[in-house]
Amino acid sequence: MKNPIITLKNQPKISASYSVVGHLEKEGPLGNLFDEYSDNDKFGKDTWEKAESEMQLRAVKGAIKRSGLNEYEIDLLLAGDLLNQCVSSSYAITNFDIPYLGIYGACSTCAEGLGLGACLCDSKIIDSCCAVTSSHYCSSERQFRFPLEYGGQRTPTAQWTATGSGAFVIGNEGKTKVTEVLFGKAIDKGITDINNMGAAMAPSAIDTIVRYFTNSEHSPDYFDKIITGDLGFEGSEILKDLLLGNGIDITKNHMDCGLMLFDKEKQDVHAGGSGCGCSAVVMAADIIPKLESGELKNVLFLGTGALMSPMTLFQGGSIPAICHLVHLSSE
Amino acid sequence: MLSIINLYLVKLFSKGCDILKKQEYIEYVEKRAKRSPILKNCFFAFTVGGTICIIGQLLIDLYTYLGINKEDSGTLTSITLIFTSCLLTGLGVFDNIARVAGAGTLVPITGFANAVSSQAIDTKSEGYVLGVGAKIFTIAGPVIVYAVLSGTLYGVIYYICTLIWG
Numbered sequence: 001m002k003n004p005i006i007t008l009k010n011q012p013k014i015s016a017s018y019s020v021v022g023h024l025e026k027e028g029p030l031g032n033l034f035d036e037y038s039d040n041d042k043f044g045k046d047t048w049e050k051a052e053s054e055m056q057l058r059a060v061k062g063a064i065k066r067s068g069l070n071e072y073e074i075d076l077l078l079a080g081d082l083l084n085q086c087v088s089s090s091y092a093i094t095n096f097d098i099p100y101l102g103i104y105g106a107c108s109t110c111a112e113g114l115g116l117g118a119c120l121c122d123s124k125i126i127d128s129c130c131a132v133t134s135s136h137y138c139s140s141e142r143q144f145r146f147p148l149e150y151g152g153q154r155t156p157t158a159q160w161t162a163t164g165s166g167a168f169v170i171g172n173e174g175k176t177k178v179t180e181v182l183f184g185k186a187i188d189k190g191i192t193d194i195n196n197m198g199a200a201m202a203p204s205a206i207d208t209i210v211r212y213f214t215n216s217e218h219s220p221d222y223f224d225k226i227i228t229g230d231l232g233f234e235g236s237e238i239l240k241d242l243l244l245g246n247g248i249d250i251t252k253n254h255m256d257c258g259l260m261l262f263d264k265e266k267q268d269v270h271a272g273g274s275g276c277g278c279s280a281v282v283m284a285a286d287i288i289p290k291l292e293s294g295e296l297k298n299v300l301f302l303g304t305g306a307l308m309s310p311m312t313l314f315q316g317g318s319i320p321a322i323c324h325l326v327h328l329s330s331e
Numbered sequence: 332m333l334s335i336i337n338l339y340l341v342k343l344f345s346k347g348c349d350i351l352k353k354q355e356y357i358e359y360v361e362k363r364a365k366r367s368p369i370l371k372n373c374f375f376a377f378t379v380g381g382t383i384c385i386i387g388q389l390l391i392d393l394y395t396y397l398g399i400n401k402e403d404s405g406t407l408t409s410i411t412l413i414f415t416s417c418l419l420t421g422l423g424v425f426d427n428i429a430r431v432a433g434a435g436t437l438v439p440i441t442g443f444a445n446a447v448s449s450q451a452i453d454t455k456s457e458g459y460v461l462g463v464g465a466k467i468f469t470i471a472g473p474v475i476v477y478a479v480l481s482g483t484l485y486g487v488i489y490y491i492c493t494l495i496w497g
Binding site for chain 1: 357
């Protein structure tokens with residue numbers, strides 16, 4: 001049987017990463033690591049949607065500049081976000097003279113972009129590309145839940161959409177290698193609660209992890225960190241619990257971007273962060289630099305996404321989820 | 332040989348995952364999900380909601396004291412509470428109070444005022460017609476629809492009863 005894990009023989013590198021965040025993320029535990037932030041989350045724009053585009057614009061510009069490449073040397077932009085028709089990406093990308101592929105995988109978009117970009121670079125179809133994703137608490141809240149000033153209470157399992165954008169330049173130069181990619185399957189275990197997305201996404205992460213470790217020569221101990229983005233508190237606990245039942249122990253090295261970005265106790269974000277921007281900024285600001293410095297050697301990054309729309313939920317539909325895996329290693 | 336073992340493992344594990352039947356998983360998730368702190372929420376709903384009612388009563392007393400008749404005092408009190416809620420919503424304070432108060436701010440007329448004004452603020456960027464005009468009642472709309480509907484139904488029943496029993 002064919003091994004589902006895509007091994008990248010040419011091992012494309014992550015040449016640069018750049019992160020832009022909102023004020024709440026700046027106040028969080030990783031606050032000092034981000035490259036740019038806005039005090040009022042508006043980034044000098046008059047609507048939240050434009051603010052989100054502005055974040056992507058700044059992230060892409062920053063990442064390209066840091067990579068040392070010129071704009072015309074980037075062969076492809078892979079961009080995605082949470083808004084309808086991925087408008088944040090589309091409007092941001094009009095500022096660049098680079099071919100663009102829009103991608104959507106909800107909160108897994110960061111891993112999807114990294115994985116896809118690395119595969120394309122590995123195959124030598126392109127030399128370098130830039131993967132970018134974003135999410136904005138205010139624009140997402142409007143689309144998926146309630147008006148911003150609406151006075152309601154959240155349940156303890158609800159997650160908080162992160163405001164942020166992370167961009168990555170993938171090419172031939174750099175110290176962080178992308179060695180393996182495993183794309184996820186859409187999994188639906190019947191969860192209908194929009195306030196418990198961790199539970200909706202955990203089965204997809206379990207599926208991808210089980211498929212990875214059954215087909216890989218590595219064991220969970222081989223990795224310094226196994227990072228999910230963003231199962232939050234609830235989803236992470238489910239993941240670890242059910243994986244133990246399957247004989248895979250990741251309790252020692254598991255981390256979740258949603259729990260790293262915010263201080264769960266102090267910041268009133270309930271089960272932790274979520275959104276395309278959450279895993280993107282944590283990877284761009286914390287994990288990639290640590291891989292570059294050699295502090296981390298091998299990292300499994302699992303981007304999890306809940307693939308629903310408010311309309312299907314109102315119609316009684318459940319929440320399908322997906323989890324893409326990217327294996328990063330330090331040279 | 333290795334691939335056969337691999338295939339077996341894949342089957343074994345995928346079975347392991349498939350054991351996670353939908354219904355069982357839903358039950359597992361529901362069982363472990365932390366519930367909202369009901370006692371705490373009830374306490375704050377009661378105190379904040381009660382305080383709003385006391386303020387309402389004080390307003391009625393104030394307006395009556397100023398020489399306004401009882402019915403008009405009631406109307407003026409509603410208007411004052413609605414105005415205050417909208418103002419607090421616009422200042423970005425209301426949602427912070429409601430996060431703690433819950434049903435305490437939602438159930439009185441304050442919640443309704445907030446549902447309408449917050450939606451108006453949110454949709455302003457799409458313009459006054461297609462934004463504010465079209466979407467202002469997205470949250471409060473169902474309350475209006477079913478309040479009118481049940482009011483009509485009550486009226487019809489009341490009318491029939493008066494015909495029968497005079």
